[in-house]
Amino acid sequence: MRIARTIEELRDALEPLHGVSTVGLVPTMGAFHEGHLSLFRAARAECDTVVVSLFVNPAQFHEERDFAQYPRDETRDAELAERAGVDLVFVPTSEEMYPPGYQTWVEVAELSRGLEGAFRPGHFRAVATVCLKLFNLVRPKRAYFGQKDAQQAAVLKRMVSDLHLTLELRVLPTVRDPDGVALSSRNVLLSPRERAAARALPRALRTRNLEAARSLLGELEVDYLEIADFDPPVLAAAVRLGKTRLIDNVPLMEEET
DSSP states (O other), X not given: OEEEOSHHHHXXXXXXXXXXXXXXXXXXXXXXXXXXXXXXXXHHHHOSEEEEXXXXXXXXXXXXHHHHHSOOOHHHHHHHHHHTTOOEEEOOOHHHHSOTTOOOOOOOTTTXXXXXXXXXXXXXXXXXXXXXXXXXXXXXXXXXXXXXXXXXXXXXXXXXXXXXXXXXXXXXXXXXXXXXXXXXXXXXXXXXXXXXXXXXXXHHHHXXXXXXXXXXXXXXEEEEEEEEOOSSOEEEEEEEETTEEEEEEEETTSOOO
């Protein structure tokens, strides 16, 4: 597995592959867990070359504290990526992605409003911008994302469609712990008591009913609980446990198994 830290190194590594190899891209912010690994494995099964980006994007964070506390362990991430069959990891600095004088941003207007957009101003503008930059740099045939970030997937699908990008977005099911809690890099920040309380979130969403879900979330600090008309529609929620904020959703057209 190769590691590229600059755009020049990334382009040099990928240039011989274009036109002769199907490239899959998994954009990430690191702190890999089984959810990430499921995306790596899907890309490995469907593509000749698998590229993973590892970039904690400062523009996506509304609060400096959240950015500072985001888990980081590049050595561990690189080992997990290599074991999963990843061919190339792109690990740029903030200065590499946003050099001095940078001023170009991509905004998906309607889908970026509400839900996460209401609580994290500018978040989806940053997501769309960094993903478009990665799509342009890597030029993948397919890019892989998780269903847990349903609004992000909806925003990126619209960007791909509106800008006529020639790639396929693959959105794979949320990976959960045995107790139903969706895997998240932020779960490590939860205290044991908070981790136990987090189980109420998937239990509530599994009802696929707003009123029933509200009753099950009654003891948690809820930012929102709404039906979102994405493709597919989802029942989505964000809750706060201490200083940690968790999001989750359940597709409404999916049968419980």
